[in-house]
Structure formats: C-alpha cells, structure tokens
Amino acid sequence: MGRHTMTIAGLNRRFGTDAAALAPAVAHSDQIRAVFGGFPAAVVALCAEIGGSPYGMIATSLTVGVSYDPPMALFSAHNDSSTWPVLKTAGRIGASVLAEHQSAACHQLAAKGVDRFADLDIHTTPHGPLFIEGASSWMDCEITGELPAGDHTIITFRIHQIGHSPHTPLIYHNGHFPRIHHDHNP
Numbered sequence: 001m002g003r004h005t006m007t008i009a010g011l012n013r014r015f016g017t018d019a020a021a022l023a024p025a026v027a028h029s030d031q032i033r034a035v036f037g038g039f040p041a042a043v044v045a046l047c048a049e050i051g052g053s054p055y056g057m058i059a060t061s062l063t064v065g066v067s068y069d070p071p072m073a074l075f076s077a078h079n080d081s082s083t084w085p086v087l088k089t090a091g092r093i094g095a096s097v098l099a100e101h102q103s104a105a106c107h108q109l110a111a112k113g114v115d116r117f118a119d120l121d122i123h124t125t126p127h128g129p130l131f132i133e134g135a136s137s138w139m140d141c142e143i144t145g146e147l148p149a150g151d152h153t154i155i156t157f158r159i160h161q162i163g164h165s166p167h168t169p170l171i172y173h174n175g176h177f178p179r180i181h182h183d184h185n186p
C-alpha cells in the first residue's frame, strides 16, 4: 500500500488540471493508479468461519445500494486472490465496514503469511459469517451471483442482516486513511 501515492500537486503537474488533460485509460498506467487510488472508498473486512477456522480479506470495492429492495451489495474479487476461493465456499459472508480506529486491523487482514485474526475481537455466527467487533457497520451477506470483469470477478450479495455502531468508517484514499471531518456546510 502507498507505493504509488502521489500528491494532488504532483498529479496536476503531470496530468493537468482540467478535463482537456484526459488521457487513454491504459492498464497499470500512472493515470489509472491516480484515478482509482484517488477514489475514496470504505474499508471492508469480508470474513467467515469455515471448518472451525476464520478466513478473511480486506476489500475497498464493496459497494452498497446496488439494490434497495431486496437489499444488495457487490464486491470485486481479484482473480489472483488465494483467500476468496476458500471464503466463497461459506456461501454467507460477514462484511464489517471497519471504523477509523481500525487501520491496523486493515493491514493485518490484508497481509500474507500472518494470522490475520491475531488479537482481533471477532463475533462468530451459527451459519458462518464472522464479524469484526468495533466496526462501523455489519452486513450478513449471501453470495447470489458472479460476473467476470477483467482481472476481477464481480460478486453480488443479498444482505440478510445488518447492524451499525456510532463509529465513523475508515476511508482509504491514495494509500492513506484520511479522517472524515464532520463540519457541515451552511
């Protein structure tokens, strides 16, 4: 994370400051990294208990409001992920929208070769979804579909149960976790 971080001033020098600076959307280009990385996103832990063991990964591609009736969400799973093919066998996945004090949990739940759940306060459920305590909100999601999308696969979820806390969500933007300010414009 953070390897391709560029400041806004750096981006403007490089790509211009107006729509006339549009460039072809070339895979792996600086422009794609700047635009996709600059898209603010909530940080979500997707977790389930399978065969008595916890499995989980971090996703910033989770999108809610895909459908309100029934309540649905989607997320995009990288085709190289080694965790998603296991996680999806649970059928029901717990989505915990991490809170702003949980950036360390984000790093840990995305890391390779570590116990992703070490020292995390977790909540298990009888049918598999596993939730991270202290999160901003929680959704019990059933996998309902898969759609190939380039090097990812779009997964659609039917949301069966939800809960939320007063905690402000953790946001990912340009490799950092900026804080949300709650000042309201008049």
Ligand SMILES: Cc1cc2nc3c(=O)[nH]c(=O)nc-3n(C[C@H](O)[C@H](O)[C@H](O)COP(=O)(O)O)c2cc1C
Pocket: 001, 043, 057, 058, 059, 060, 061, 062, 075, 076, 077, 078, 079, 080, 081, 082, 083, 084, 106, 109, 110, 111, 112, 172
């Ligand atoms: C901030 C952040 C956002 C991520 N978003 C996604 C995502 O939307 N989809 C995905 O497949 N992987 C995403 N990942 C990567 C996974 O969390 C995980 O690190 C990756 O799948 C490698 O582990 P694995 O081989 O165990 O799956 C993200 C990682 C980080 C740190």
